[in-house]
Amino acid sequence: AQKVTQAQTEISVVEKEDVTLDCVYETRDTTYYLFWYKQPPSGELVFLIRRNSFDEQNEISGRYSWNFQKSTSSFNFTITASQVVDSAVYFCALLSKAAGNKLTFGGGTRVLVKP
């Protein structure tokens, strides 16, 4: 079975501060994919990033960066220099190849960026 845990339910920051969102996953599969999605108040889930289990290279994309560590089953996500428009609920998700094309989501972390 797959499981995703986002321990932080809500984070409040002031604009321009950095925000790091934690994600811990569980799977017995050796081939899996990890994702981060953003859900603004409008409700639509917006895809942000995707990593494969065989690629632990951490990257930076604009103000977004992620830290994937298989040894600790963690896939943390950082927003640098946060902006008010970053206010949303962020979901970490796991897709285990053996289980097919279905996402298992964490409970989400609500990020509130204050001006």
Place this chain on the structure above:
Amino acid sequence: KAGVTQTPRYLIKTRGQQVTLSCSPISGHRSVSWYQQTPGQGLQFLFEYFSETQRNKGNFPGRFSGRQFSNSRSEMNVSTLELGDSALYLCASSFVRGGDYNEQFFGPGTRLTVL
């Protein structure tokens, strides 16, 4: 390229009725998945269709069903509605090639209220 579209956006039904939700995937995407989002249970996978066949199913009662048409458009049906079916129903499409899975792109959702 147009995104995933869902109709209707909002729906109000009473207990015992049935409802049909529609989803049009991104052009070229043959995989369509459905998810239910509630405050209590979070985001949960309902089922996935690929080439008009249900490939994967989540832990939902048989009242929840779906289908996919030859143009990849998908419908989801809920019969004998219960109060607990009130939720945001999200449709997602993805491009699946060979045995690899890609990110799923979500529509704006249909918010169903059961009275």
